[in-house]
Amino acid sequence: MEKKKSMNNNNKNLNNEYIAGFVHGDGSFSVGLSVQKSKKSVKLSLRPTFTITQKKAHIDLMKEIWTRFNNVGFHSIDNKNIIRYRVISIKALTSVIIPFFTVHQLKYEKLLDFIKFKFIVSKLITIEKKWYSYELKNEFN
Numbered sequence: 001m002e003k004k005k006s007m008n009n010n011n012k013n014l015n016n017e018y019i020a021g022f023v024h025g026d027g028s029f030s031v032g033l034s035v036q037k038s039k040k041s042v043k044l045s046l047r048p049t050f051t052i053t054q055k056k057a058h059i060d061l062m063k064e065i066w067t068r069f070n071n072v073g074f075h076s077i078d079n080k081n082i083i084r085y086r087v088i089s090i091k092a093l094t095s096v097i098i099p100f101f102t103v104h105q106l107k108y109e110k111l112l113d114f115i116k117f118k119f120i121v122s123k124l125i126t127i128e129k130k131w132y133s134y135e136l137k138n139e140f141n
Contacts, residue, residue: 014064020104022065027052027110029117048121049088050097056081072096093121 027050034045050073054062062075062083072095073087087097098121101114 014061014068016068016100016104019065019068020101020106022061023052023101024106024110026054029113031117031120046120046124047088048090048093048117048124049086050093050117051087052085054083054085056083059083069096069100090121090125094125 030049030051032047032049034047036043036045052062052065056077059077062085066073066075066085069087072089072092073085075083075085077083087093098118102118105111106114
């Protein structure tokens with residue numbers, strides 16, 4: 001009987017196409033909208049995020065992917081033993097994540113999600129305000 005290979009840091013089977021396929025199934029590209037209200041204004045902020053979610057049992061695989069992505073981003077484990085690897089830094093997204101998935105393309109709906117994400121991030125890097133915010137003044141007070 002053949003032994004099953006584990007996904008440790010020395011596993012040569014974890015190639016770029018495997019990572020792209022893994023992200024196709026368990027990853028997401030999203031842009032959240034944050035709203036902060038005060039009496040004088042409303043501040044809107046866009047926050048692009050790349051996320052991979054997996055059960056804690058696969059933490060070695062998640063660490064290997066994190067290593068392959070130059071250790072950018074962070075990971076956390078919630079109370080249901082789910083590990084989430086996230087990249088929110090615009091610099092990391094534009095220097096590591098977007099170039100990787102531009103070369104190692106996803107398919108179908110995930111590819112469309114990535115193209116939209118890449119477009120939004122490219123527009124956000126032209127904005128000079130921190131956290132890409134826009135403030136709406138309340139002129140009725």
